[in-house]
Amino acid sequence: MDVTLTDEQWQTFEEQGYLKLGKVLTELELAALSQQIDYIMLGKAGCDYDRLMMQREAGEGHEQSSQTLGFKGSTLNYRKIENLEFDSMFLTYLQKPLFREICDKVYGKDTRISCFRAMFMNKPARHGSVLAYHQDRWTDLDRDPLVTVWTALDPATIENGCVKIFPKTQHQLINPADPSGFITSDQVSQLVENGEPVHLELEPGEAVLLHNWTVHGSEGNSSEQSRRAFSVCYMDANTVSAMGKQFTVVMD
Template sequence: MGDTLSFEQWRTYEEQGYLRLGKVLTEDEVTALTSRIDEIMLGKAEIDYDKLMMQREEGEGYEQSAQTLGFKGATLNYRKIQNLELDPVYLAYMKKPVFRSIAEKIYGIHTRVACYRAMFMNKPAFHGTRLVYHQDRWSNLDRDPLLTIWTALDPATRENGCVQVYEGTHRNLMNPSDPSGFLTKEQIEDLTVNREPDYLELQPGEAVLLHNWTIHGSEGNRSSKSRRAFSVCYMDADTISRPAEQFSAIFD
């Protein structure tokens, strides 16, 4: 795809709260990212593991670990690995010109944009944690980040737990009393009984632009194939967190 979105694409995004971007990675670029994350999971990467948030999925004789700093053993069975902006291969992808133009459109051309969360997500074969419907919010921030880019590294299908989204739900906070963004049981029941989600089935290298308030969730993986993905949340670099954190600008 090009380095900017068309007027029609922006209109679709504003109406839906998400936009399928199509292919943003070549096959070689997908291979580079998947090979790199395999190196990280197997403990073979030259990276400071003490600065990576890592969570091991259940299986291989282990229960699911906590999501904490540090290496949890050599395995391809990780559920999440966070702080990948520290890795040069993933950082280079995060800085693609198309993502800069999207961030400038959403936050303003003169706003410094930082990364709040750069995270590998994995639903290993026949595993994968179910993610209940929610809107992405964080209780420790003084303002909500609004922009996420979600990129498939494996085929994402209904069978292996692709992301499910509800169109148009980005316009309001469903449960504003909960700063973490999770819906009540009654809200989920009302949503799922009366509406059908859009299943974001994607091929490797395809990406989706998501408004963080768009209600989304996913099921576990019922297939023999993993469902790996990379998610980046871009934020206003002047966001204040409690306790205080420093957010380094990606796009100045």
Template structure:
């Protein structure tokens, strides 16, 4: 799935790109089943390396992230080696591709919290001109259910971040940009099976799932 010149130029100018129709409905459904199975297994295992919320009671315990997802289920390993994905990434950064971080995010209705404005490279601290984040939607991502938001064109420098600690949802340590003008922010709404791709210096956030 190689990107065309218009898509590449759009990414270069805006710092992000929405790419539709990567997975078909059968692939999406299979991935969704495997994802939920993995979440349930981690929940039963009380996996402390994963983001959790709720009390220690069984009915309240929840896993919100699958970190190192490629080690949790074969389907995630297959996904990151899919030639369609690799061709798309190569269109933006060239053929020397290396995985830095791989996670799945679960954001259920009425409980999925917000993520404040931040840039990925304040976590990654890698080569800024050749690092991107590729996010695949298993379900439709909308404003109502907490899709990502971007600031077009604001991907040219690393901004100052604060190190914070979240106690409300037991997310623990995180980084956030304390003062940012987000008047030009745009939502990145994508259909299931589609991608949202952004530069490692692109400020982004997501709001609560209010659906």
């Protein structure tokens, strides 16, 4: 799909800290990505599982696993799978021209772009972890990654734990003392005094652009519908990690 953003849309993003991008996947692309992530979870993808960071969700007689490299059993009950830039199908998706345009606007035209993480997130039917409110930040980096594209592979609804955000919170860190970016319950209460959170309900194939400092979180899944999504955090490829982590260049 050939999509470009208007000046008005960029203004909305800069003011609000988020922007719904609408449909960014064709039905064929959506079906292919959905099948591929199921195959990865079931061990049928033929990919290099030693490069994938995988975390199994609690359930099916298992506790929630740690998030480590390697396959953890054939199940659709995974919570997270990271390093999907090493899967050719997901890499092709995250290189769409629209996302190159976004990176040009945010980081400067023709800046080489890496991804901090290309991550599948899942809330299986009737459970799925609650994610407390936070701002995405990583204190070991010499500069902040600024944008994330979050794409729904299933319907994302209030009932199955869609992302919820507080608009206009991207301008400063609320709890800079916490390196994880999580904010306190008192800080959440202060945000609620100025307005209720916005629930980002999306249809499959729709995406939302988020500034990484926009406060966001999600509830568990109380429905029979899983909530699968793919999230990519784009960063300047010149970013240096104090921990020596290397990042894959995804756009030259």
